[in-house]
Amino acid sequence: MEPLAKVTGGIQIHDAFRELVGMAAYNGLLLLSNPAANELVAFDVRGSRKSPFATIKVENLGGIAFEPDGKLLVTTNGAIKRYSIENDWKSFSISGGDLVVSASDLQAPKQIIEQDREIYVTDWGTSHQVKVFNAASGKEVRVIGKAGGPQVGDYDERCMAHPLGMCVDSNGVLWVAEEDYLPKRISRWDAKTGRFINAWYGPTQYGGGGFVDPKDNAAPIIPLSAILAAWDCSSSRSTCRPASRSWRPCAT
Numbered sequence: 557m558e559p560l561a562k563v564t565g566g567i568q569i570h571d572a573f574r575e576l577v578g579m580a581a582y583n584g585l586l587l588l589s590n591p592a593a594n595e596l597v598a599f600d601v602r603g604s605r606k607s608p609f610a611t612i613k614v615e616n617l618g619g620i621a622f623e624p625d626g627k628l629l630v631t632t633n634g635a636i637k638r639y640s641i642e643n644d645w646k647s648f649s650i651s652g653g654d655l656v657v658s659a660s661d662l663q664a665p666k667q668i669i670e671q672d673r674e675i676y677v678t679d680w681g682t683s684h685q686v687k688v689f690n691a692a693s694g695k696e697v698r699v700i701g702k703a704g705g706p707q708v709g710d711y712d713e714r715c716m717a718h719p720l721g722m723c724v725d726s727n728g729v730l731w732v733a734e735e736d737y738l739p740k741r742i743s744r745w746d747a748k749t750g751r752f753i754n755a756w757y758g759p760t761q762y763g764g765g766g767f768v769d770p771k772d773n774a775a776p777i778i779p780l781s782a783i784l785a786a787w788d789c790s791s792s793r794s795t796c797r798p799a800s801r802s803w804r805p806c807a808t
Contacts, residue, residue, distance in 0.1 A: 561607040563590055563597050577720075578620040578667055580628065585643055587628070589620045596620070596630075598648050610647045619667040619677075623691070629668055629675065634659035636668060636675065636689075656694045662687065671724040671747070678719040678732070680705070686719060686732060686745070700730065700750040706738065714752050716743060729753065 663681025740758030
């Protein structure tokens with residue numbers, strides 16, 4: 557598998573990968589959302605072509621997702637709108653822009669997907685939750701996760717920190733990848749009820765490190781980029797998870 561052309565634009569920050577916040581594909585048309593340039597970038601992936609064939613400007617662009625009928629959901633100016641697409645594989649355009657989810661119902665929307673006529677949105681701000689809306693009415697039907705975001709003190713697995721990419725599998729499980737290093741985490745939730753199922757935690761520092769609490773060998777203390785985190789590795793658990801954290805940077 558060969559990579560497609562590199563997509564850049566606008567002001568590139570240190571974590572430049574953050575600037576590509578959405579990807580959507582439908583019948584051979586692949587769209588990338590590039591907020592650094594406020595551009596939708598179009599690729600024809602039916603054959604071997606690697607470079608984009610068109611770009612269009614969208615104001616304050618965010619996440620994108622195709623609906624089953626080929627309509628495109630776009631996050632713009634903090635709201636989610638529905639567009640029709642005209643595409644002849646030499647150029648493409650969007651039209652319509654019907655409001656689906658108002659900006660007042662979201663704080664800082666990131667990525668979006670649609671599943672079973674429901675729109676899932678990872679929302680930051682003071683929320684750090686997955687918000688689910690009816691695709692027809694735009695009304696909120698449920699919220700997944702406990703509000704609050706990055707934590708200090710006792711660790712609550714029902715709280716997410718910077719939830720970003722997500723998908724719903726064939727068993728109705730919502731998988732959420734969190735764009736956070738403190739800790740690195742992928743969490744799993746019941747998509748219909750919002751019930752937390754479990755989570756996987758990534759490595760701490762490069763190469764690990766830390767030490768075991770001399771009074772509790774099931775509680776290692778591990779430095780995480782200038783914080784100390786106590787972990788729960790008790791025999792009742794099949795994996796370790798954070799138990800508490802002493803400090804972390806302010807949430808954004």
